[in-house]
Amino acid sequence: MYGNGWGMGMGMGWMWVVWLLIIIATVAVVALLVRSGGDRARTRGPVDQPPAHAPEEASASGRRSAARRILDERYARGEIDEQDYLERRRRLDEPDG
Structure with missing residues (x-):
């Protein structure tokens, strides 16, 4: 057995x-x-951030350039259409006032 x-x-x-x-x-x-999660994070690149001692205007322009980079990436991936992209880019480019 x-x-x-x-x-x-x-x-x-x-x-x-x-x-x-x-x-x-x-x-x-x-x-x-x-490994694939790490590669995705590495391809994004560093976030545009001003130095800690920068004046307020430099900080605002840093945030604006980061927002513009994100907008460009979303348009490139096809998440937003051209009309939406152009409208949002116009709003980002207008001076604060």
Whole structure:
């Protein structure tokens, strides 16, 4: 009974192989997800931020250039159409007043 005292025979050996493959696949998927998330963050580039000691106008222009960069990216990805892009760009370019 049960392979003459050897437990489940070859079934036990295959069970270890299957579990090992499941663990390796899980680690590989997690590594790929982490790596792709890191690549996406690296391709965005640094956010335009003025130095901490900059005057208020420099800070406003830094925020404006960051907003313009985001607007350009959204238009390039096709998230907004040309008319919406031009209207938002016009509003960003008008002086505060």
